[in-house]
Amino acid sequence: SQKIEQNSEALNIQEGKTATLTCNYTNYSPAYLQWYRQDPGRGPVFLLLIRENEKEKRKERLKVTFDTTLKQSLFHITASQPADSATYLCALDGSRGYQKVTFGTGTKLQVIP
Amino acid sequence: GAGVSQSPRYKVAKRGQDVALRCDPISGHVSLFWYQQALGQGPEFLTYFQNEAQLDKSGLPSDRFFAERPEGSVSTLKIQRTQQEDSAVYLCASSIQGGGGAGYTFGSGTRLTVV
Numbered sequence: 314s315q316k317i318e319q320n321s322e323a324l325n326i327q328e329g330k331t332a333t334l335t336c337n338y339t340n341y342s343p344a345y346l347q348w349y350r351q352d353p354g355r356g357p358v359f360l361l362l363i364r365e366n367e368k369e370k371r372k373e374r375l376k377v378t379f380d381t382t383l384k385q386s387l388f389h390i391t392a393s394q395p396a397d398s399a400t401y402l403c404a405l406d407g408s409r410g411y412q413k414v415t416f417g418t419g420t421k422l423q424v425i426p
Numbered sequence: 427g428a429g430v431s432q433s434p435r436y437k438v439a440k441r442g443q444d445v446a447l448r449c450d451p452i453s454g455h456v457s458l459f460w461y462q463q464a465l466g467q468g469p470e471f472l473t474y475f476q477n478e479a480q481l482d483k484s485g486l487p488s489d490r491f492f493a494e495r496p497e498g499s500v501s502t503l504k505i506q507r508t509q510q511e512d513s514a515v516y517l518c519a520s521s522i523q524g525g526g527g528a529g530y531t532f533g534s535g536t537r538l539t540v541v
Binding site: 317345347356358359362402 | 430459461466467468469470471474482485517519527528529530531532533534535
């Protein structure tokens with residue numbers, strides 16, 4: 314069966330360190346993988362998209378990698394700040410031609426001052 | 427508008443009552459999606475529209491759930507004879523295109539509580 318797995322346990326990290334979140338998937342052949350941030354009581358906010366033929370994408374303090382052999386994406390926040398505390402969701406399209414993206418359960422990140 | 431607008435923000439319904447949730451997407455966004463999010467879980471797909479056409483409704487949990495987008499802009503998700511298991515946050519998202527090639531813009535959601 315298809316699965317998108319993110320660390321269900323919260324990740325606590327000291328301010329200034331790099332946070333690394335993992336997204337693993339099985340039985341998908343995504344053309345794209347997306348990362349979102351979600352704050353309590355709010356809808357997810359789109360952060361980054363990476364295509365299957367891209368190994369790495371950067372945006373300011375964010376970096377995403379995409380390994381289609383390992384079926385894994387890593388999401389890094391460098392120089393983390395307390396304001397980065399939120400739940401981070403990965404999402405991917407099932408396969409070519411699918412119109413929807415499917416979300417993982419998210420990882421809660423807490424950056425400690 | 428500047429973002430995706432959903433109303434109401436909160437809805438309390440008695441079991442058996444019908445509810446209607448509204449979504450006003452970003453102007454010009456062709457694709458519109460409804461997701462259901464339970465506490466501590468990721469959003470679960472319900473249905474997808476491209477303009478006024480409902481192209482995928484595979485995620486609707488039962489025939490009590492119905493969605494429409496008659497003029498290709500505003501969408502309504504209707505739940506008939508609500509049950510307690512329908513309690514969740516209902517999220518609407520729009521995108522300039524379908525598929526995963528562009529990010530989605532989500533509304534803040536409607537929190538439905540069935541008592």
